[in-house]
Amino acid sequence: MNPDLSAKVQVALDDAAAGETVLALSSALARELGCELAVVYVESAASVSAAALSVTQVLPHAAASWLPLRPDDVEQGFRSHAARLRLLTERLAGRHALRWSLRVLRGSLAEAPSLLSGESTLLFLATAPPPGQAVWRRAGPSRRQPLVALAGDDGAPGAQALATATRLARALGGVLQSWPPRSPTGAWPAAPTSARPDVLVMTRRAVAPAVLALLPYPVLLVG
Numbered sequence: 001m002n003p004d005l006s007a008k009v010q011v012a013l014d015d016a017a018a019g020e021t022v023l024a025l026s027s028a029l030a031r032e033l034g035c036e037l038a039v040v041y042v043e044s045a046a047s048v049s050a051a052a053l054s055v056t057q058v059l060p061h062a063a064a065s066w067l068p069l070r071p072d073d074v075e076q077g078f079r080s081h082a083a084r085l086r087l088l089t090e091r092l093a094g095r096h097a098l099r100w101s102l103r104v105l106r107g108s109l110a111e112a113p114s115l116l117s118g119e120s121t122l123l124f125l126a127t128a129p130p131p132g133q134a135v136w137r138r139a140g141p142s143r144r145q146p147l148v149a150l151a152g153d154d155g156a157p158g159a160q161a162l163a164t165a166t167r168l169a170r171a172l173g174g175v176l177q178s179w180p181p182r183s184p185t186g187a188w189p190a191a192p193t194s195a196r197p198d199v200l201v202m203t204r205r206a207v208a209p210a211v212l213a214l215l216p217y218p219v220l221l222v223g
Helices: 016-033 045-051 071-095 109-115 159-172
Strands: 008-013 036-044 100-107 122-126 147-151 175-179 199-203 219-222
Touching: 008 016, 008 109, 016 036, 016 071, 016 122, 016 159, 036 045, 036 071, 036 109, 045 071, 045 100, 071 100, 100 109, 109 122, 147 159, 159 175, 159 199, 159 219
Parallel strands: 008 036, 008 122, 036 100, 147 175, 147 199, 199 219
Antiparallel strands: 122 219
């Protein structure tokens, strides 16, 4: 692993609702590896374009009627999300005595792996969690252990992805499992399982970025 590229754990997200979960996961890995935590908030270029259309409307929280959505409203929303993420990052980094940074770029979450290419070999990609999904917290006596899923690339995970997933599972006090789970005969994949991983680890080019951005759980791209 290139020492310059592995010196930080990078996180890309486009929704503050996903922030607490993915920052907890990424800060645990950064502490385990002794790395900087580098957070990147991705402002949606599509949202800005949509707000520029005269027909675009929004239904405010607890409101009874639709209102026009203006570009200034979107920009204010971006600033609010970034401020919340800064507070979350500062709190978690302080708890683990981590070096950290936060920056903003405009585009889409699907573009993040290419936009951030060459900056780090460890990139968490966070989508908004499904409604009602609990925020990840370290396993306690009454909680199930976090599930770190390791996706195979052409049937088997790469050595770097395996090593990283192992370190992440240790940092979380969780368990590591191949994903999708292997069948009893060793075939890949097996039948779907009801267990939802807390994070999916895979090599950086195993799946198209547009598909990654739609997954209902955080992804850690390695390489």
